[in-house]
Amino acid sequence: MAAPTKTSSAFPSPYEIQTPPGCEGWEEMYPYYTLFDESRREADEARFWFWNSMHFPVPMPAFDVACIDSPYQAVGEWQNRFFAVPPAMGIDYRIVNGYVYISGNPVTDPEKIGERVGFFQRRAGYYFEHWEELYAGWKKKMEALIAEITELPVPELPEYEPDEVMLEDDRNTAFYEVLASYDRTLRCGDLMWQHHFELLLLGYGAYVTFSDFCKTSLPDIPDQHIAQMVAGIDVLLFKPSAELRRLAKLAIDSGVDGVFVEGRSPAEIDAELERSDAGKAWLAELERIKDPWFNMATGDGLYHYYGSWYDDPTIPYASIVGHVRALNDGEEAERPSEEIARERDRLASEYGALLDEDTRRTFDELLGLSRMVFPYVEEHKFYCDYWFLTRWWNKVREFGALLARHGFLEDTEDVFQLGRHEVAQALDELLLTWATGGAPLGPRHWPPIVARRKELLERLARWTPPPAIGTTPEAITDPMSIMLWGVTTQRVQEWASAEDGGGRLTGAAASPGVVEGTARVVIDVEEIAAVRDGDVLVCPITSPAWAPIFSSVKAVVTDIGGVMSHAAIVCREYGLPAVVGTGRATATIQTGQTIRVDGSDGVVTILD
Amino acid sequence: MPDRSTRPLAELRRSDAPEYGGKSANLGDMLAAGIPVPPGFAVGAHAFRLFVAETGLRGTVESALGRVAKDDVEAAGAASKTIAEAMRFAPLPLLVRDEVAERYDELGEPSVAVRSSALGEDSHDATFAGQQESFLWIRGVEQLLDAVRDCWVSLYTTRAIMYRAGLGGGVAEAAMGVTVQQMVDAVVSGVMFTCNPVSGDPSMVAVNASWGLGIAVVGGETTPDDFLVSKVTGEVVRRTVSTKEIEYVPDAAARGTVRLEVPAERQGQPCLDEEHLSALVEAGRNVERHFGSHQDIEWALERGSPLPGSLHVLQSRPVTTMKPKTPKLSESALSLVMGTFGASPQTDPEP
Numbered sequence: 001m002a003a004p005t006k007t008s009s010a011f012p013s014p015y016e017i018q019t020p021p022g023c024e025g026w027e028e029m030y031p032y033y034t035l036f037d038e039s040r041r042e043a044d045e046a047r048f049w050f051w052n053s054m055h056f057p058v059p060m061p062a063f064d065v066a067c068i069d070s071p072y073q074a075v076g077e078w079q080n081r082f083f084a085v086p087p088a089m090g091i092d093y094r095i096v097n098g099y100v101y102i103s104g105n106p107v108t109d110p111e112k113i114g115e116r117v118g119f120f121q122r123r124a125g126y127y128f129e130h131w132e133e134l135y136a137g138w139k140k141k142m143e144a145l146i147a148e149i150t151e152l153p154v155p156e157l158p159e160y161e162p163d164e165v166m167l168e169d170d171r172n173t174a175f176y177e178v179l180a181s182y183d184r185t186l187r188c189g190d191l192m193w194q195h196h197f198e199l200l201l202l203g204y205g206a207y208v209t210f211s212d213f214c215k216t217s218l219p220d221i222p223d224q225h226i227a228q229m230v231a232g233i234d235v236l237l238f239k240p241s242a243e244l245r246r247l248a249k250l251a252i253d254s255g256v257d258g259v260f261v262e263g264r265s266p267a268e269i270d271a272e273l274e275r276s277d278a279g280k281a282w283l284a285e286l287e288r289i290k291d292p293w294f295n296m297a298t299g300d301g302l303y304h305y306y307g308s309w310y311d312d313p314t315i316p317y318a319s320i321v322g323h324v325r326a327l328n329d330g331e332e333a334e335r336p337s338e339e340i341a342r343e344r345d346r347l348a349s350e351y352g353a354l355l356d357e358d359t360r361r362t363f364d365e366l367l368g369l370s371r372m373v374f375p376y377v378e379e380h381k382f383y384c385d386y387w388f389l390t391r392w393w394n395k396v397r398e399f400g401a402l403l404a405r406h407g408f409l410e411d412t413e414d415v416f417q418l419g420r421h422e423v424a425q426a427l428d429e430l431l432l433t434w435a436t437g438g439a440p441l442g443p444r445h446w447p448p449i450v451a452r453r454k455e456l457l458e459r460l461a462r463w464t465p466p467p468a469i470g471t472t473p474e475a476i477t478d479p480m481s482i483m484l485w486g487v488t489t490q491r492v493q494e495w496a497s498a499e500d501g502g503g504r505l506t507g508a509a510a511s512p513g514v515v516e517g518t519a520r521v522v523i524d525v526e527e528i529a530a531v532r533d534g535d536v537l538v539c540p541i542t543s544p545a546w547a548p549i550f551s552s553v554k555a556v557v558t559d560i561g562g563v564m565s566h567a568a569i570v571c572r573e574y575g576l577p578a579v580v581g582t583g584r585a586t587a588t589i590q591t592g593q594t595i596r597v598d599g600s601d602g603v604v605t606i607l608d
Numbered sequence: 609m610p611d612r613s614t615r616p617l618a619e620l621r622r623s624d625a626p627e628y629g630g631k632s633a634n635l636g637d638m639l640a641a642g643i644p645v646p647p648g649f650a651v652g653a654h655a656f657r658l659f660v661a662e663t664g665l666r667g668t669v670e671s672a673l674g675r676v677a678k679d680d681v682e683a684a685g686a687a688s689k690t691i692a693e694a695m696r697f698a699p700l701p702l703l704v705r706d707e708v709a710e711r712y713d714e715l716g717e718p719s720v721a722v723r724s725s726a727l728g729e730d731s732h733d734a735t736f737a738g739q740q741e742s743f744l745w746i747r748g749v750e751q752l753l754d755a756v757r758d759c760w761v762s763l764y765t766t767r768a769i770m771y772r773a774g775l776g777g778g779v780a781e782a783a784m785g786v787t788v789q790q791m792v793d794a795v796v797s798g799v800m801f802t803c804n805p806v807s808g809d810p811s812m813v814a815v816n817a818s819w820g821l822g823i824a825v826v827g828g829e830t831t832p833d834d835f836l837v838s839k840v841t842g843e844v845v846r847r848t849v850s851t852k853e854i855e856y857v858p859d860a861a862a863r864g865t866v867r868l869e870v871p872a873e874r875q876g877q878p879c880l881d882e883e884h885l886s887a888l889v890e891a892g893r894n895v896e897r898h899f900g901s902h903q904d905i906e907w908a909l910e911r912g913s914p915l916p917g918s919l920h921v922l923q924s925r926p927v928t929t930m931k932p933k934t935p936k937l938s939e940s941a942l943s944l945v946m947g948t949f950g951a952s953p954q955t956d957p958e959p
Contacts, residue, residue: 087950113950120951128942202945209941209948219807220836222845350840354810365941479949508834508848509806541828560831567828572805581831581850600807 009472010496013045017096020463026098026456029062031419034095048473049094049101050487051465055302059098059460062453063396063416063423066189067302067389068093068100074193079201079480080105084119088478098460101469104478127202128369135199135376142195142383149188149391154181154398157406157434175431178402182427185395186420192392196384201480203373203380208483210370217359218351229348230370236379240296240309243289244316248323250285254278260324266313295387304416308390399423406430407443409450417450467495490601503606505589507557507582510568512600515555515577516607521591536597538589542567550574555597557585557604571599579604613655614707616714617648617789627652629725629785631923638921641898643891645921648720648789649711653727655704656760656783663698665691669764676773684769691764700753708756709749711788718790719745719858721922722755724762725785744821744865745791745858752788759786792920793858794908796879797822798832800888801927802896802903810902812845813837813889817879819870820855822906822922829867830854833879837889844885849878887915895924902927 014036019026027035036044060068076090089105107113127134155177164171172180211226251257256279259272273279294309294316309316348367352360400415408426409415415423426442433440473492481487520535522528528549531537537553541560550556550570556578558567571578577599579585589595589606596605620628620636628636632650639645660666672687712720722743741762743755762768763784772782798817803810816825816832824830830853836846852875859866880888888907895903906922909915939947946952 083949085949085951117951120949121946124946124949124951125942128945201949205948206945209945212948213944218809218811220804220809220812220838220845222838222843225838225840347840351811354839362939362941362944366944369941369945477950483948508831512806558828560828568806580828 009470011048011468011470011472012466014049014094014096014101014469015041015045017466017469020097020459023097023456023459023463026460029098029419029453029456030060030065030095031421034065034068034093036094036096044094045470047103047470048468048476048492049103049470050468050481050485050492052093052100052102052485053465053467054485056100058303059457060095060100061304061416061457062419064303065095066186066420070190070193071196071302072102073190074197075201075480077194078197083123083201084116085201085479086113086116086120088480091480096469097463097465098457099463099465101465103470104481106478124202124205127199128206128373131199131372131376138195138199138376139383142192142388145188145191145195146383146388146391149185149388149395152181152184152188152395154178154395154402157402157431175435178427178431182399182424185392185399188395189392192384192388196380199373199376200380203377204483205479206366206369206373207377210366213363213366214351217355217363221351225347225351228344229351229367230374231344232371232375232378236375237382240293240316241319243293244319245323247282247286247289248320248327251282251320251324252327254282256282257324257328260321262321262325264321266317269317292387295390296382297386297390302385302389304393304396306390307393308386311390311394396423399427403427403430403442403446406434406440408440408446410447414447414450417453418446468492472496490598493605505557505579505582505585505604505606507579507585507602507604508568509598509600509602510580511556511571511576511578513555513575513577514596514598514600516594516596517554519557519589519591519593519595520553521586521589523586536595538585538591538595539567540586542570550576555599556580557582557589557595557597559585559587612707613652613658613704614649614711615652616711617645617650617787620650624650626727627654627785629653629727629787630925631723631725632785632787633725634924635787635789638895638898638924641894643895643898643921644916644919646790646792647715648787649715650725651704651708651756651786651788653783653785655701655707655756656785658701658704659698659757659760662701665694665698668694673769676769678773679770681766681770684773685766688764688766688769692761695757695761695764698757700757705753708753708788712749712752715788715790717748719747720752721787721789721791722746722752722759723787723789724759725787727783727785742823743863744823746863751863756786756788760784789922791858792908792922793911794821795819795911796884797906797908797922798825800892800905800907802892802905803927804836805904805927811839813839813892815880815885815888818852818855819874819879820857820868821865822908823856823865824852824854824867826906835880835885837885839889839893842886842889844882847878849876851875852879883915884909887919891919891921895921899924899926 015038056068072091072093079085080089087107089107091102091104093100093102095101107116155174157174157178161173165173207230210230211223214221214226248257248260251260256273256276259269259279270283273283290310294313296309296316297306298309298312298315352363355363396415397412400409400412403409403415403423403426404412408430418426426446429440429442432438433442473489475489476482476487476492515536517534517536518532519538520531521538522531523540531549531553533552535553536555536557537549538557539559541558542556551574553576555576556567556571558578558580560581568578568580577597579597579599579602582604585604589604594607596603596607598604615624615628617632617636618639620633621640622633622637624636625633628650635645635648636650639647660669669691672690676683676687724741741759743758746752746755763782768782796817796819798815799822800813800815802813804812804814806814813836815835815837817835818825818830818832825832831850832852833850834846834848835844837844852870854867855870856865856867858864891907892903892905895905903924904927905924908920908922910918910920939952943952
């Protein structure tokens with residue numbers, strides 16, 4: 001039976017979303033191409049867009065749009081133009097009330113898909129085959145890029161250029177250096193995103209395949225066991241906190257742990273440590289590990305709001321204080337890495353032993369592949385999202401400081417209220433007027449814009465974006481949406497039914513499968529004559545006396561009973577989806593209603 | 609002694625199934641493997657055959673069944689009624705009476721469960737054939753003998769007759785064994801599968817449990833507490849505690865059991881703790897190892913006695929509803945990864 005056709009989507013049209021009061025004109029913060037423009041209404045309304053709350057949970061400051069454009073340029077490039085992932089091109093995005101909605105571009109032409117299969121296999125195959133060396137090279141590239149962004153100069157504008165301009169052949173003037181430096185800053189960002197996605201798609205793909213494989217052959221395996229089997233032992237990403245623990249232990253061993261009192265600021269702690277030799281030694285050790293481990297970010301996200309531990313040592317110091325206390329209270333026992341390694345191998349071999357021989361061989365192969373790619377999946381975050389990005393935002397701040405010094409902005413941080421092209425414009429005018437000695441308009445032009453945008457972001461933050469907009473899709477097939485965002489057909493249906501205002505019952509998933517059909521509510525066994533072929537039986541409970549009707553119904557929902565009750569056992573024998581123990585099915589559902597029974601997840605949805 | 613009709617469960621092995629039925633043979637096999645099954649004895653098909661031969665019932669059965677055509681429910685109902693009435697008034701052969709009484713005496717004359725133990729083909733589809741008679745809390749020889757006969761009668765329920773007519777042939781030759789087993793006064797009982805019966809996950813033990821005797825869980829009369837426990841780590845990965853409104857307990861006054869409302873303060877309490885669950889998982893894994901396949905196990909915790917002695921396995925059968933895994937699982941790792949990206953080698957470019 002076909003799913004009932006809906007005249008309208010369960011989700012709002014992007015064109016009907018109201019602007020929150022006081023946020024009129026928010027669109028001016030963003031480039032024209034980020035908007036749901038009237039001229040592409042027909043196409044955009046027909047698509048399914050979901051809120052990328054994973055990467056962009058709060059309204060976008062104008063500059064941070066660079067962290068949408070660059071990654072989607074890069075992911076599209078690798079996915080669509082390099083690897084040619086057969087069913088999926090890149091990901092489009094739009095901004096609504098400051099929030100980012102995304103939608104994949106599918107490849108639908110079968111001939112095109114066929115053409116891309118060959119491409120993908122060859123290139124992905126090469127990457128998997130040469131993974132270790134490619135990843136080693138990748139790390140070198142990233143370290144060089146991080147060094148470059150760190151050292152990139154943002155020159156001050158002098159009253160007079162120095163003699164070096166005359167004495168050194170390759171010495172350029174300040175206006176050029178500033179413009180070149182800003183341009184290079186943006187390009188470094190682009191380059192980081194290019195590197196970021198080079199290995200990520202395949203890395204996630206291998207891990208997700210192993211995870212899916214585990215969930216098919218071991219459907220109830222907890223996610224954390226899958227992660228445990230794959231996880232690296234000596235992972236870069238865990239190093240920063242491991243180092244803090246080690247420093248806490250060092251503080252105890254060298255007798256300076258008394259300094260680490262809750263509520264003290266990092267500066268107070270440093271000042272007190274400076275007073276003793278042991279304290280000074282401890283500080284020297286801290287200094288030694290800061291590079292690179294203090295490049296950890298204070299938050300997880302693609303916004304300029306997150307600095308590194310260098311920028312704000314409150315988090316690492318608080319963490320050391322916590323470790324010192326826990327170690328002194330004997331709460332924290334060190335877990336040696338050999339033990340973690342043993343546990344990871346024990347899990348893998350015990351799970352493997354539960355599988356038949358063929359399945360176990362594939363399991364072992366996929367586990368091997370996942371272990372190979374997983375260091376990248378974990379570590380790229382440290383290199384890209386934390387180490388590079390925190391330095392990159394700081395570089396942008398240097399341009400903000402330059403603009404602020406010349407009155408274009410009231411505060412360094414205000415630079416993030418301008419789009420990256422607006423910053424280029426402001427720099428252009430600053431350099432023009434600084435060079436000519438003329439009067440800049442910028443100091444009157446930009447501050448009111450900044451003030452209005454700060455207000456807008458504050459107001460937009462109070463708005464709750466719907467999880468999805470546009471047209472409800474029949475199924476989600478885009479591998480990236482599923483792999484990276486976990487947006488599956490089922491998830492979308494859950495959103496849709498929540499949007500509809502309910503009609504959802506949950507119970508024990510007693511017999512797998514999903515069907516839709518007409519409900520037949522039967523309270524007593526005497527009424528079973530009323531059951532028609534193809535009905536979905538909704539009843540309080542069943543006993544063997546009900547046996548005759550199981551061959552004619554297509555699913556069963558009961559008020560009470562567990563997965564081993566009669567109804568459940570019989571449904572599994574007949575291959576009928578069943579949800580038992582819903583508590584209120586006979587009270588909630590009426591005969592004649594169309595319902596969906598999901599016996600795999602234990603969910604019953606009333607569709608009309 | 610070939611003409612003996614009964615044997616202690618502990619002496620039976622799987623190879624005794626043709627004479628004593630699958631259930632009795634299974635229980636004997638488990639006892640021999642050290643699985644904590646309550647003791648008892650089995651009545652063989654020989655006793656049933658003696659019964660129909662000595663009492664002249666064979667003729668009654670044959671002529672009643674002779675009138676039943678395939679798919680004729682009415683005729684099957686009539687035949688069932690005729691046979692049941694004739695059997696209920698027929699005396700048990702003296703030899704059988706004496707033997708059952710003797711075994712019962714050896715057991716110490718406790719309260720017992722009397723269950724049908726289907727033979728051959730029947731045993732695979734016993735649920736559908738309706739040969740799942742159980743008489744609980746039988747006390748005394750007379751009740752016991754009546755219960756044995758009632759099990760035999762269940763060979764000819766309307767459903768059983770229809771079922772066998774559907775299979776075609778051999779209707780009159782049907783026979784049945786009976787299992788007599790010491791009752792466990794269960795404070796908690798239930799069912800466990802040594803895999804997740806819904807998802808098919810072999811790394812899980814799924815436990816359903818409720819207060820009192822197991823019939824409340826098996827019959828679906830109560831929504832039991834539901835636990836899913838990892839065999840690999842022993843973690844309880846899912847725990848759903850239900851409101852268990854009713855329980856069955858032995859009837860102090862007469863044969864059988866009574867259905868009672870569970871006192872309010874116990875209804876919402878979980879009926880198993882971690883220690884119980886780990887004992888159950890261990891027992892379940894032993895049974896599974898013994899039979900070499902996933903098992904569907906009925907179990908009970910005896911009132912007023914501590915673990916591990918309080919745990920009894922009442923019966924076990926192979927899980928039959930497991931779907932074989934998709935053949936896709938034996939593909940090479942790399943081609944599966946390609947599949948994640950919609951680029952498996954088998955991808956058919958045609959729509």
